[in-house]
Amino acid sequence: MPTVKGIPGPYRFFFYSFDCNEPKHVHVQRENQVCKFWLEPLDLSKNYGFSPKELGEIRRFIKIHKDNIVEAWHGHCG
Secondary structure, eight states: OOBOOSOOSSOEEEOOGGGTTSSSEEEEEETTEEEEEEETTEEEEEEESOOHHHHHHHHHHHHHTHHHHHHHHHHHHO
């Protein structure tokens, strides 16, 4: 599970290798909570435990660091 480097804060942004056949997306984890966001267009795919408020914060993190996340996606998935 490669982690996207350079994103500060309490969240871990990562990919699963077996997900590379799906459209670009990123998984986000904090403690036992995890969610998945599609990147183009930016949209929540799945959520397991995050509050709506925190999902908004995660969305803002993704918007700010989207270029870095997409670059990491291409570096991992080709």
